[in-house]
Amino acid sequence: MDIFDNILLGFSVAITLKNLSYCLLGSLVGTLVGVLPGLGPVATIAMLMPLTYGLDTTTALIMLAGIYYGAQYGGSTTAVLVNIPGETSSIITTFDGHQMALQGRAAEALLVAALGSFFAGTVSTFLVAGFAPPLSMLAINFSAPEYFSLMVLCLIGLVVLAHGSVLKAIAMVLAGLLLGLVGQDVTSGVNRLTFGIRELSDGIGFVVVAMALFGINEIIVGLESPEERREVLSKKRGGLGKWSLSKEDFRLAWPASVRGTALGAVLGLLPGSGGVLASFVSYIVEKKIAKDPSRFGKGAIEGVAGPESANNAGAQTSFIPMLTLGLPSTPTMALMIGALTLHGIQPGPQVMTTNPTLFWGLIASMWIGNLFLVILNLPLIGVWIKLVSVRFRLLYPAILLFCCIGVYSLSNSTFEVILTSLFCVLGYCLVKLDCEPAPLLLGMILGPMMEENLRRAMTISRGDPGVFIRRPVSLVLLIFAAALLLMLVVPAIRKKRVEAFKE
Amino acid sequence: MKKVSLGLILLCLLFFVSVNLTLAQNYPDKAIQLVVPWTPGGSNDVLARLIGQKLLEKWKQPVVVENRPGAAGNIGATLVAKAAPDGYTLLVAAQNILAINPTLYSNSPFDTFKDFTPIATMGAVPVLLTVNPSVPAHSVKELVAIAKSKSEGLTYGSSGIGSPQHLTAELFMKMAGVKMVHVAYKGAAQTIPDLISGQIQVLCCPINSILPHVKSGKVRALAVAGVKRVPSLPDLPTVTEAGVKNVLSDIWISIVGPKGMAPGTVNKINSEVAKILASDDVVKNLRMQGIEPLIHTPADFAKLIRSDYDRWSKLIKELGIRAEQ
Amino acid sequence: MIKIRNPKDLCAGLFFMVFGLSAVLISRTYPLGTAFRMGAGYFPILIGGILFLIGLVIVIKAFFGARESLSLPKWRPLLFIVISIILFGLMIKPLGLVVTAFIVVMTSGLAGERFHVREMILLATVLAVLSAVLFVSILGLPFPVWPQL
Numbered sequence: 001m002d003i004f005d006n007i008l009l010g011f012s013v014a015i016t017l018k019n020l021s022y023c024l025l026g027s028l029v030g031t032l033v034g035v036l037p038g039l040g041p042v043a044t045i046a047m048l049m050p051l052t053y054g055l056d057t058t059t060a061l062i063m064l065a066g067i068y069y070g071a072q073y074g075g076s077t078t079a080v081l082v083n084i085p086g087e088t089s090s091i092i093t094t095f096d097g098h099q100m101a102l103q104g105r106a107a108e109a110l111l112v113a114a115l116g117s118f119f120a121g122t123v124s125t126f127l128v129a130g131f132a133p134p135l136s137m138l139a140i141n142f143s144a145p146e147y148f149s150l151m152v153l154c155l156i157g158l159v160v161l162a163h164g165s166v167l168k169a170i171a172m173v174l175a176g177l178l179l180g181l182v183g184q185d186v187t188s189g190v191n192r193l194t195f196g197i198r199e200l201s202d203g204i205g206f207v208v209v210a211m212a213l214f215g216i217n218e219i220i221v222g223l224e225s226p227e228e229r230r231e232v233l234s235k236k237r238g239g240l241g242k243w244s245l246s247k248e249d250f251r252l253a254w255p256a257s258v259r260g261t262a263l264g265a266v267l268g269l270l271p272g273s274g275g276v277l278a279s280f281v282s283y284i285v286e287k288k289i290a291k292d293p294s295r296f297g298k299g300a301i302e303g304v305a306g307p308e309s310a311n312n313a314g315a316q317t318s319f320i321p322m323l324t325l326g327l328p329s330t331p332t333m334a335l336m337i338g339a340l341t342l343h344g345i346q347p348g349p350q351v352m353t354t355n356p357t358l359f360w361g362l363i364a365s366m367w368i369g370n371l372f373l374v375i376l377n378l379p380l381i382g383v384w385i386k387l388v389s390v391r392f393r394l395l396y397p398a399i400l401l402f403c404c405i406g407v408y409s410l411s412n413s414t415f416e417v418i419l420t421s422l423f424c425v426l427g428y429c430l431v432k433l434d435c436e437p438a439p440l441l442l443g444m445i446l447g448p449m450m451e452e453n454l455r456r457a458m459t460i461s462r463g464d465p466g467v468f469i470r471r472p473v474s475l476v477l478l479i480f481a482a483a484l485l486l487m488l489v490v491p492a493i494r495k496k497r498v499e500a501f502k503e
Numbered sequence: 504m505k506k507v508s509l510g511l512i513l514l515c516l517l518f519f520v521s522v523n524l525t526l527a528q529n530y531p532d533k534a535i536q537l538v539v540p541w542t543p544g545g546s547n548d549v550l551a552r553l554i555g556q557k558l559l560e561k562w563k564q565p566v567v568v569e570n571r572p573g574a575a576g577n578i579g580a581t582l583v584a585k586a587a588p589d590g591y592t593l594l595v596a597a598q599n600i601l602a603i604n605p606t607l608y609s610n611s612p613f614d615t616f617k618d619f620t621p622i623a624t625m626g627a628v629p630v631l632l633t634v635n636p637s638v639p640a641h642s643v644k645e646l647v648a649i650a651k652s653k654s655e656g657l658t659y660g661s662s663g664i665g666s667p668q669h670l671t672a673e674l675f676m677k678m679a680g681v682k683m684v685h686v687a688y689k690g691a692a693q694t695i696p697d698l699i700s701g702q703i704q705v706l707c708c709p710i711n712s713i714l715p716h717v718k719s720g721k722v723r724a725l726a727v728a729g730v731k732r733v734p735s736l737p738d739l740p741t742v743t744e745a746g747v748k749n750v751l752s753d754i755w756i757s758i759v760g761p762k763g764m765a766p767g768t769v770n771k772i773n774s775e776v777a778k779i780l781a782s783d784d785v786v787k788n789l790r791m792q793g794i795e796p797l798i799h800t801p802a803d804f805a806k807l808i809r810s811d812y813d814r815w816s817k818l819i820k821e822l823g824i825r826a827e828q
Numbered sequence: 829m830i831k832i833r834n835p836k837d838l839c840a841g842l843f844f845m846v847f848g849l850s851a852v853l854i855s856r857t858y859p860l861g862t863a864f865r866m867g868a869g870y871f872p873i874l875i876g877g878i879l880f881l882i883g884l885v886i887v888i889k890a891f892f893g894a895r896e897s898l899s900l901p902k903w904r905p906l907l908f909i910v911i912s913i914i915l916f917g918l919m920i921k922p923l924g925l926v927v928t929a930f931i932v933v934m935t936s937g938l939a940g941e942r943f944h945v946r947e948m949i950l951l952a953t954v955l956a957v958l959s960a961v962l963f964v965s966i967l968g969l970p971f972p973v974w975p976q977l
Binding site: 032033036039044047048165167168170171174175177178181185187188190192193216219220223224393394396397398400401402404405408409412414415416417418420421424425428429430432433434435447451454455458459463 | 836837839840843844847848851854855858859865866867868871872875876878879882883885886889898899901902904905906909910912913914916917918920921925929932933936937939940944947948951952955959962963967968969970971
């Protein structure tokens with residue numbers, strides 16, 4: 001049976017009234033969860049899982065998958081409109097997406113996000129269908145040394161992100177690294193920088209910091225400016241934008257989307273924070289190869305198209321290790337495995353042969369789900385924009401309330417809410433001092449991964465640093481890192497020299 | 504005077520007992536809060552929600568599953584330890600919270616025996632001793648021989664200091680008299696890929712997550728670290744049968760309440776949970792996940808906690824393992 | 829006398845210096861290990877140290893770089909937003925979602941320049957009901973809806 005027969009089989013399973021309606025229901029719930037800050041697909045899927053006991057396995061999985069990628073779409077909506085990353089993977093979208101919204105191009109930003117995601121979803125669904133087994137081997141062979149090298153590459157890339165002072169950006173990355181280290185040290189069990197607070201032993205929640213530094217800070221800064229200037233999407237700023245992309249926008253966006261898809265498809269395979277890394281790496285690439293990098297951070301459409309495609313491609317390919325090996329690459333995938341076993345199916349390589357209707361039905365439904373999401377999201381864009389176009393003084397209490405509820409729902413504890421208020425004060429001071437919060441947030445994600453994998457690699461190699469060069473993938477990543485560093489340093493030195501000559 | 508006060512005390516006791524009896528009869532007459540001390544989605548969380556759903560169907564009272572993750576389960580556990588012992592705040596506890604954490608963490612916020620009332624066990628997950636297939640060991644004896652031939656030559660993984668994976672491996676090393684290097688991971692998700700790719704060679708892993716890989720041949724199971732063999736792998740010996748004694752590490756999951764709960768309420772919950780665990784669909788459901796239903800009376804459950812607590816605290820103290828929160 | 833040209837950079841630099849230095853000081857007690865077998869203290873001390881140095885460079889630059897002035901913050905928005913968040917955290921468990929949402933929205937209204945009483949009461953009522961329906965009824969979060977007696 002070749003791939004097209006398989007896909008045909010998949011569509012014959014997915015296109016039944018029941019499966020279609022559950023796919024739609026899942027996508028809708030997912031979009032809702034994605035739009036609401038703090039609520040993530042993991043918690044939602046866990047809570048909805050008991051409701052799927054009565055469904056048959058394929059239908060249950062189709063619905064749960066719908067929630068998962070629906071949340072990816074929804075997360076970018078809040079990132080663009082109110083500068084709150086609804087999901088981890090949409091932090092990057094806040095950079096240029098929200099800028100576009102402020103310039104009155106909200107509709108274009110959301111449109112390019114939806115279309116880019118759909119394109120990425122289509123391509124990577126095809127990848128899952130055609131090349132799942134060989135791709136899964138890549139995931140298996142990506143271990144501690146490779147992770148460390150990837151983190152080095154990303155950290156150097158972080159500096160590229162900075163649009164203001166490079167020095168302050170580096171300082172913010174380092175501060176983020178330190179914040180990321182708070183909590184119990186995995187290797188030794190020692191508690192670090194927790195001030196004896198037990199709630200901190202699992203680290204500072206990412207969502208807490210993201211909420212405080214982005215969404216809530218945006219409110220405070222907005223309240224400081226005079227009332228007439230603070231309408232988020234007021235007509236004065238050029239309205240809401242057009243319902244179509246101009247030729248120029250399209251010309252810039254589609255190659256970014258293709259590159260983002262390729263990057264996302266590969267990085268999505270990796271266990272851990274594949275989605276964030278994918279969108280982040282894609283942004284760096286776009287900024288690096290753009291003719292005029294200074295447009296980035298000021299509403300460059302590639303800065304939305306690339307990362308959005310990347311995170312959606314990653315969301316799809318993260319199914320590969322789960323489906324072919326039964327290995328969860330994200331907490332959501334762990335839940336999917338739970339759902340499969342609850343329905344009596346052992347995930348693993350045999351699923352494809354013993355349950356072809358499930359396997360191919362799920363894959364076909366992924367594509368249908370993406371199609372639903374585009375169809376849903378296009379009219380929804382108008383609704384969301386209407387919602388956030390109300391007066392700022394009516395909008396901000398709602399955003400604040402939803403942020404509080406989202407933070408509290410993380411672990412049902414007052415502590416996280418109080419911590420959020422502390423980070424609000426910190427974030428406010430930093431913004432006042434012209435320090436950008438994004439490098440701090442990304443440093444916080446990368447820091448613990450970098451340290452953990454460095455120490456793990458060294459323990460496994462019995463203290464031999466040669467592993468980083470001996471393993472080919474790790475070596476390639478390090479070479480990339482070195483090249484990026486050179487690209488950053490050389491022009492800076494040249495500039496200095498020119499300046500020196502002038503004097 | 505003395506007699507009067509004694510009489511008063513007796514009266515009070517009688518009153519309390521009768522109140523407790525009526526409470527037990529009416530229990531539950533409002534919503535029950537089931538604290539799950541982990542993030543949503545793990546197998547323990549799924550089990551708690553399943554049992555919660557069944558209790559709701561039976562008692563017609565809402566059973567609210569509340570996730571209170573953090574500090575290896577200690578945050579949720581502390582919350583329940585301090586709650587009123589009326590049976591409306593219960594904790595879903597795995598064996599590590601009650602039997603390992605109080606010794607592992609020098610600043611434990613609770614005392615297993617002074618702060619909790621054992622109510623019911625729900626399920627047990629056996630731990631398998633597994634190796635990467637490239638390790639030339641097909642039995643526990645061969646593995647011990649390889650480990651002895653070169654001290655610290657093999658690497659084993661775990662999902663963190665004091666996790667069942669870690670302590671089972673330490674127990675095995677102590678009983679077999681060998682040394683292997685420990686690599687800790689944040690959670691279990693990354694340990695299995697690294698075992699498959701050969702980054703680590705040995706892993707003591709709960710059966711529910713490793714079974715598919717044993718069946719597909721990507722990982723080789725050498726023995727079960729439990730009292731008896733497991734139904735899903737009937738040919739696999741226990742570690743004791745394979746020649747290394749006293750490596751017992753069943754992970755169990757249970758329901759406990761705050762100290763001082765009325766016996767009537769405890770028995771009522773216990774018998775209800777036992778009934779649920781005996782129903783065919785639940786048994787089937789649990790077995791699918793690699794969990795064996797485990798039914799004990801409250802008294803037997805208390806003994807189980809005691810014996811596990813003693814075994815693990817002895818090991819932790821001997822080896823000087825410690826962690827902070 | 830040297831004049832401070834850029835108070836923003838000065839404050840930011842000082843902040844980073846304090847942040848880095850305190851990380852180093854707190855991490856002193858953790859085992860250091862060696863470069864090849866790093867202990868728990870190695871990474872935080874290294875990062876904290878570099879942060880301290882970079883902070884120092886930023887401070888020095890503040891005396892020489894371009895002139896920039898620091899605008900004084902307005903305390904009202906920050907204060908009332910932070911109070912609203914803390915109130916939410918403290919009240920949600922005992923008072924339930926409806927009452928908490930109402931009070932939080934009312935308090936956050938004080939962060940603006942003008943407080944429109946009727947408008948805020950209406951908004952708070954709508955949001956309280958909406959969030960109870962959305963989060964508890966539809967999404968099934970385990971929040972209490974009404975005050976716990």
